[in-house]
Amino acid sequence: MKVRHLVLTSAFAGVERHVAVLANEQARMGHTVEVLGGDPAAMRLRLHRGVKRSAASGLPATALRFVLASPVDLVHAHMTAAEAAALPTRALRGTPVVATRHFAAPRGSGMKGRLVRSLLGPRVDAQISISCYVAGAIDGASTVVYPGVEAVATQDVARRPVVLVVQRLQPEKRTDIALRAFAAGAPEGWCLEVVGQGPELAGLQRAAADLGIAERTTFLGFRDDVAQLMRSSAVLIAPCDIEGLGLSVLEAMAQGLPVLASDAGAHPETVGRATEAQLFRPGAVAEAGAMLARLCEDADLRARYGEQLQTVQRTTFTPRAQAEGTEAVYQEVLG
Known part of the structure; x- marks a missing residue:
């Protein structure tokens, strides 16, 4: 054909x-x-x-x-x-x-x-x-x-205490929710890395300062090594509640990277297929923060959940x- x-x-x-x-x-x-x-x-x-x-x-x-x-x-x-x-x-x-x-x-x-x-x-x-x-x-x-997305081998991956966000910095992506959830739930010693470009950048930088997380937050802009960043990070936050699917979420799943996502858009069809899916109500910052805190503090949960997401990707996506x-x-x- x-x-x-x-x-x-x-x-x-x-x-x-x-x-x-x-x-x-x-x-x-x-x-x-x-x-x-x-x-x-x-x-x-x-x-x-x-x-x-x-x-x-x-x-x-x-x-x-x-x-x-x-x-x-x-x-x-x-x-x-x-x-x-x-x-x-x-x-x-x-x-x-x-x-x-x-x-x-x-x-x-x-x-x-x-x-x-x-x-x-x-x-x-x-x-x-x-x-x-x-x-x-x-x-x-x-x-x-x-x-x-292609399957990825993830044996012997060394993960940093980093929460990752990968998306365009547009209003509808709700990156502000990720920042606020990180401020509410991430323990001391954990950092936030935001990959992406867009008109929200300056406002998000101000928000990080207002939330008291500026010193722990890095805005990385466009990167061509997202796979490597996912491979070395500990959690991905996907806060958008109108996501048509989310290739970045699928790529994180392929890497066995735990995903904390809004329970909206297509996330219930991807992340939601995992047994211990970590989905928070759209805009519920306190709920997202509490779920993030648990993920950060429980390495066994992160490993178990990451394996579940990887299995979902390899069987469906x-x-x-x-x-x-x-x-x-x-x-x-x-x-």
């Missing part, structure tokens, strides 16, 4: 990482796969040699490029702009379009959003949602196919399961 993935961005964040993992696994399964879009340097590093890659242009240029490009069996679009760019190829060539929905919301908002929905909805052949949470919030029917679930949707579309 020839598959062309389209993500109309020049970035490399959660959506682009999702595309790279899926494309690599599809290539391993013997398909001919192309990825158009994403940060060129990052995609070059993360896509296997068997996956053809190219940079994305603007929507009109990409739409024309698709019409003129060599035919494929199916276009897999990620996010609304990519769906729109794929539609002329569908109209002129009949190439099916499958769209993955990454966010728990209908397409767009306001008058422009309603126009986009009216144009795209009837013309997308199938939709994939990355979680049940997303499926319940989007417009139209979809099939849930969970993203996957794998690249092969993602690719097979995606292919089932493709086959249904192709007949």
Whole structure:
């Protein structure tokens, strides 16, 4: 099968990482796969040699490029702009379009959003949602196919007394909850490391000072060694209550890193599968702080819980399961 993935961005964040993992696994399964879009340097590093890659242009240029490009069996679009760019190829060539929905919301908002929905909805052949949470919030029917991450060997891992946060510093991510939970529950001698960039940085730095944890808190900005940081940290906090899935959470689970997460969004579908899942009510700082204190003080709980999360990742959230679930949707579309 020839598959062309389209993500109309020049970035490399959660959506682009999702595309790279899926494309690599599809290539391993013997398909001919192309990825158009994403940060060129990052995609070059993360896509296997068997996956053809190219940079994305603007929507009109990409739409024309698709019409003129060599035919494929199916276009897999990620996010609304990519769906729109794929539609002329569908109209002129009949190439099916499958769209993955990454966010728990209908397409767009306001008058422009309603126009986009009216144009795209009837013309997308199938939709994939990355979680049940997303499926319940989007417009139209979809099939849930969970993203996957690679398994990681974690024998003889030495963990520091560090609580880690890995996410964009945007208001909806609720990084402030992580800071307040750390201030409420982390014992002396423990540190907080925050990986990510965004407009909330200055406000979060002030919050750390106000909470009296500035000397124990480090804002690391963008890092390309997140896997190593997860491997050496003791707890990850995932405070966002509207998370569509959370690849960083899956990556932490693969590392056997205990995750303290809000009991909202898709976290009950990931972290919540562990026997001793550590989930706090959204915004409940005191509850989160108490749970964090217990995790910090109980090394046996951290080890046991980390193993549970790793088992969940290895049995449910794998690249092969993602690719097979995606292919089932493709086959249904192709007949």
